[in-house]
Amino acid sequence: MPVTLRQLDVLVAVVDEGGFGAAADSLRMSQSAVSHSLAALESMTGAPLVVRAPTIATTPLGDAVLAHARSVLASVRALEATVDLHRHDAMIGTVRLAAGVTASHRLVPELLSRWRAELPGLDVRLFEGSDEELQTWLDTGAVDAAVLNDPDPIHHGAVVLARDDFRAVLRADHPLAGETRINLGDLTDDPMLVSTSGCEPQIMTMHAMAGFPYVPAQRVHATTTLLGMIEAGLGVAIMPALALTMLTDNLVMVVLDQHLERTLVFTGPSGRPWHPSVERMRDVAQATTKPG
Known part of the structure; x- marks a missing residue:
């Protein structure tokens, strides 16, 4: 059968x-x-x-x-x-799009609004996941497109949506909260809190750049949990600049001497033909975003 x-x-x-x-x-x-x-x-x-x-x-x-x-x-x-x-x-039907937490919070809503205006027959469904999950979902066909963090290599036909750097996130009453720039070494006495849902490899790279061992005090999955722990005074974190809009009034983001950027890329799968609507979505995204 x-x-x-x-x-x-x-x-x-x-x-x-x-x-x-x-x-x-x-x-x-x-x-x-x-x-x-x-x-x-x-x-x-x-x-x-x-x-x-x-x-x-x-x-x-x-x-x-x-x-x-x-x-x-x-x-x-x-x-x-x-x-x-x-x-x-x-363009009609449903397209499944995957993105990470910070991209979903900042970049994707703007794109969803643009796609709705320019591709009115298309129903874009968003799935939020970790960096590892996004690539797996795209490879296996669970989603038709994804916003990937630092893909290597960048798939043919993909477009860069944005670039941002990694910064320290501190409680507003932290002694260094008022500084315009700090060194990662300034935070060695603070417990380092890390989200496993994305960007941990980049954070490890930044510690190597600074010459300090990477020893996180806590590793949690949800970004909201991470921010809540910082707000409770349990430690500090390193997050991409796009996360700024996720911070409450009790948290601040400070530039680090160890400058490291990430690239956010909109792409379809590398192992099979793209959904034609994904190609149209790509074209709209390319026309309306200005990576910086």
């Missing part, structure tokens, strides 16, 4: 939605139809693809099949969009 696109859709939806009922709602199917479709796929593969209790989780085989399913479905979305563009000469 050949694998069907519907079966792949069901597998992805069950995993992403975390259950059969939610997957059924997402796909506008009955729950029994979702269960039957996944069971048929598992019958064809000869082994379970998901563990159903206590929570939905993929098996090792399920992980492998899921990666192929995402890639196939992404290609099908791009194919359908190409045909729609030929028939209607308009």
Whole structure:
């Protein structure tokens, strides 16, 4: 029995939605139809693809099949969009876009507004993740486009959206909060707080530039948690300049002597043809952004 696109859709939806009922709602199917479709796929593969209790989780085989399913479905979305563009000469349908926290807070909202104005038939869905997750999602087809942090190499057809540098984030009553520029060495007595959701490699590089060991006191995932810890007086952090708008009145950002920039790039996947709407989104972004 050949694998069907519907079966792949069901597998992805069950995993992403975390259950059969939610997957059924997402796909506008009955729950029994979702269960039957996944069971048929598992019958064809000869082994379970998901563990159903206590929570939905993929098996090792399920992980492998899921990666192929995402890639196939992404290609099908791009194919359908190409045909729609030929028939209607308009951007319609859904595009999945991934971005990191600071890009989602500052850059992406402006782009979403521009895309809505210039590509009104397009529905852009934003998925926020860590730097590592963004690249994986793009490679596997979980998303159609992404705003990547310092991709190496930059994919053909990608455009640079912005460049910013890394700065110290301190509580407003910190002794160095009023300085216009400080050295990373000035912060060696302060606990270093780091977010694992992005930019940790750059922070490690900055410590190497300053000649100090990288020894974070706390590593947390969420940027909001990191900012809350700084505000509580638990330490200091290094963050990209774009994060300035995320700071409360109790926090300040100070330029560091160890100057290091990052580049934020809008791109489609490197291993398969781009969704045609992603190409149009790229063109709009290129015309409306001024990397600096």
